[in-house]
Amino acid sequence: MTPPRVTAYRIADGDLRRVLPAREGCAFRPERAVHHGRALLVARPCPHAARTAQLIALDDLGRITPHRRPLGNQVRDEGGRLRSEHPIPEKVVARPR
Template sequence: MVVLPVEATEPNPSAPGRPGGAWRPALRRRLPAALALLVAAPVLAALHATRPAPYGDHFTAHASYAREGRHPLAVLPVRGEAVTLWDDGVVTANDGTSVRWHRALPAADDWLPAQGGTGVLRPLGRGILAVVTPPRIAAYRLADGDLRWAVPAHEGCVFTPGRAVRHAGALIVAQPCPAAAWTSQLIAVDDLGRITPHRTPLGNDVPGRRPEHPNTEKVLARPR
């Protein structure tokens, strides 16, 4: 703890010719508050370090990621990170030393116990992850977990994560309608969303990040 030295007495603080006589009374008034902050800072830091993680996150000595009391249903390794779907419907991304983000799936208690993690986590390329659930398909940016787009299932229909397949750079997902056993639809999505004619492209890059090679003419060295 750092303590500032202050003179105990002063014959005449405001006497002419003594520099600093006007500010010493103010310093004495502020000193107790400053000392209180110095004493409280280590206590607050210790409380912050010992508080439990909000999702029970912890890493073992071998850099294995786990959540207290939760079981992983599916793990998808992508770009040096691991995206995990847990039995409580939470999706997490970690880089081996820290958790990047958490996302909770809607109404997971209604379908997750029977569905499990089969086909739920699907990479779409260009740093985008698709999470296929019966009520909707949602796409998240792997870098920060930002929701980029969502496609809800048609009324009376559900998506089937286990029956999704990749074809020509797209993810094709079946959408059967239980009310009419003979009715089934297929939709195709990619990193920009549902594939439809004349769609508006999305900017999925992290804001502020510049392209690796903005000027392709400067990528190659000049011939010698």
């Protein structure tokens, strides 16, 4: 996370997953980011935006917004629920190239 953008990489192989740029005239404040459950809350102060627009929430799929649909590349279990890309993310080791 840097002031101009938030970048996410896949743990398994370092593949770039997404880039979220800050709006024009705004900047992310990495030192004010907070983990809450599986979400990361990030301050994004903007001089002319409403207070609610100055805080965004991110998770494994990207920005959390109402009625968001998954990208379609997540693994689902037998019940149709989304599973984590890796069951134990701390134990993931990239395959040799």
